[in-house]
Amino acid sequence: MAKGTVSQGEMIFMTIVAMLIPAVLLIGSLVYTAFYANGYTFFQKIVVVIIALILVGVAECILWIVWAGRKGLMGWPRRR
Secondary structure, eight states, rough: OOOOOOOOHHHHHHHHHHHHHHHHHHHHHHHHHIIITTTTTTHHHHHHHHHHHHHHHHHHHHHHHHHHHHTTOSOOOOOO
């Protein structure tokens, strides 16, 4: 493939992964706060969900930056 070209299969895979990351992290944090964080106050439970949202953002950024860097879409020099 030439620099900057992306196959349709790769884009479908990356889109699915990009949708699964937030779903898994948010569902996990909501289940944790609902069933396992009995000693936490309401505001502490909100902080747990906010931290999960931050982790979603970090995971999405890492996912797309690494993918774009490997494809040569970021303008970085490629090592051979």
